[in-house]
Amino acid sequence: MCGIFCSFVKGSAVCDSINKCRSSLQKRGPDIGSTCQIKVNDYTALFSGNILWIQGERPTNQPYVDDKGNILLWNGDAYSWNVTVNASIKDSDTKIISDFLCYEGNMELLMTSVQGPYSIIYYDYEQQVLWVGRDPIGRVSLLWYLGADKLIVTSVGHKDIPDLKEVPAVGLFKFNLSEGQLKPQLFQWSHTRFDCDYNIINELQYFKQIRTHHITNPEDSILNENNQFNMATLLLHQEFSTNITNLIDHLLQSVEKRTTIIPKACKLCEFKCDHAKIAILFSGGIDSAILALLASKYIESDEPIDLLNVSFERQSNPNNFDCPDRQTCLSTLEELKILCPTRQWNLIKIDVPYTELQQKRFDTIRHLIYPLNTILDDSLGCSLWFASRGLGICDGKWYKTPARVLLSGMGADELLGGYTRYRKILQRHGWQSLNEEFDKDFSKIPSRNLGRDNRVCCDNGRQLRTPYLDENVVEFVRGLSPWQRCWPKEPYPINFGEKLLLRLAAFKLGLVNTASLPKRALQFGSRIAIKKENANDISDRL
Incomplete structure (x- = not known):
């Protein structure tokens, strides 16, 4: 994952805000980096890029300036293209995108064809136009400050840079710098719901029109019968079997892309090595267990897979790290060992002392979470930062994962009905109403979760990849009715009805015990959260 920064300031002075977040930008992209400065009419512009090498034969420096003077800052993974591009296996995404825009020049066409997470900043020299945007799911962080005479766009901020906001993941924003004002026009993704003051120029279609494949009435479902069915029975029933197979197939393709498109060397090595290249944020729950099992199908057999499990010490209970997620991950690991007996699984027990939590939160994590500021942001942000650092005890020894890529189960709850509040809404x-809630949660996930999580995890110089939020997975699941994704109603309990389709997929894959584990939020499973606190209140610790 890269750290990208751009500023336009009216006058001759260079924006000094980069000095406040430079360290965080460099930690996101530790392999190579540079800056360039230009004048555009009355504005002084600064572009800065720091790169984490993930694709291509070698790192490509950014800002990338082409022969026509166009400037590209790209932070993302392009797994495939729906347009013809001049791509070589030796080329990075950055060069492929820059070449297309230089010679084809159609930003809207390119960005609606890219399959994969990204944020982009692109300056068109001839047109004097600046483009800014995030992918249609909002998987990669991008923040901005919009002022009358100053524009800042950055992957990550700092609490001393006031009034930063998440760039809405609702489309591509276009600034016509020749007009003398920093006012964006919006090319809006057609699937988004966004009330705004921006001048909407056009709609861009990214997802196909959702076609719901479902039985006419949920009351006709087999689950409405008096019998309380078990998973083995439901697997055989036509109502579920096709959707289970399709979900597994989509997840397999998603995981394959995210585990094979990586350098052959880990973070510690220059050339091909047999160290772990992939680490998984591993609570032991169903989401991460499925990712671990599927990843093992594609990662080379002689490479270990690192499983990152975090636990926090409580001030009231010193030196106790036996949290619920630690117990769960140990039992799930045993199931993975049975299913993949030749795979080396490195379980990294990341135990965080209370004093270290306080120090890292103040020095680093609060700036990454910013501009978000709630107790929930604090709990999740801290949990993910320590987990993604990957430093803990493995087989009785200190170990830090050398993996370049992190896999996370983010998005599974929103797509497949994992939250316990869904049961109350349905009741x-x-x-x-439950279907409408699913749509709301999906539309909010870029601003509520994904930007923050990307900033926090990538601060440790690793690429965060989210297989459940692959475009094809999202399109398939959102094409299902809510009762085909979950059945959060009596007589089925929480560890069955919530995320039912995913549980059935896990059961079919062999994760028989894990398939019935109850949903447990990361902040409670790792024991960082204080239950008496309201998650939506402003945190005084940030």
Whole structure:
């Protein structure tokens, strides 16, 4: 993952805000980096890029300036293209994108064709136009400050840079710098719901029109019968079997891309090595267990897979790291060992003392979480930062994962109905209201979760990849009715009805015990959260 920064300031002075977040930008992209400065009419512009090498034969420096003077800052993974591009296996995404825009020049066409997470900043020299945007799911962080005479766009901020906000993941923003004002126009993704003051120029279609493949009425479902079915029985029933197979196939393709498109060397080595290249944020729950099992199908057999499990010490209970997620991950690991007996699984027990949590939160993590500021942001941000650092005890010895890529189960709960509040919504208001809640949660995930999580995890110089949020997985699942994804109603308990489709997929893959584990939020499973606190309150610790 890269750290990208751009500023336009009216006058001759260079924006000094980069000095406040330079360290964080460099930690996101520790392999190579540079800056360039230009004048555009009355503005002084600064572009800065720091690169984590993930694709191509070698790192490509950024900002990338082409023969026409166009400037590209790209932070993402392009797994495939729906347009013809001049791509070589030796080329990085950066060069492929720059060449296309230089010679084809159609930003809207390119960005609606890229399959993969990204944020982009692109200056068109001839047109004097600046483009800014995030992918349609919002998987990669991008923040901005919009002022009358100053524009800042950055992967990560700092609490001393006031008024930063998440760039809405609702489309591509275009600034016509020749007009003398920093006012964006919006080319909006057609699937988004966004009330805004931006001048909407056009709609861009990214996802196919959602076609819902479902039985006409949820009351016709087999689950409405008096019998309480078990998973083995449901696997055989036509109502579920096709969707289970399709979900597994989409997840397999998603995981394959995210585990094979990587350098052959780990972070510690220059050439091909047999160290871990992939680490998994591993609570032991169903989401991470499925990712671990599927990843093992594609990662070379002689390479270990690192499983990162975090636990926090409580001030009231010193030296106790036996949290719920630690117990769960140990039992799930035993199931993985049975299913993949030749795979080396490195379980890294990341135990965080209370004093270290306080120090790292103040020195580093609060700046990464910013501009978010709630107690929930604090709990999740800290959990993910320590987990992604990957420093802990493995087989009785200190160990730090050398993996360049982190896999995370983010998005599974929003897509497949994992939250316990869904049960109450269904009980009180019915299936239509539950479907509307799914849509709301999916539309909010870029601003509520994904930007923060990307900033926090990538601070440790690793690429965060989210297989459940692959475009094809999202399109398939959102094409299902809510009752085909989950069944959060009696007589089925929480460890069955919530995320039912995913549980059935896990059961079919052989994760029989894990398939019935109850949903447990990371902040409670790692024991960082204080239950008496309201998650939505502003945190005084940030």
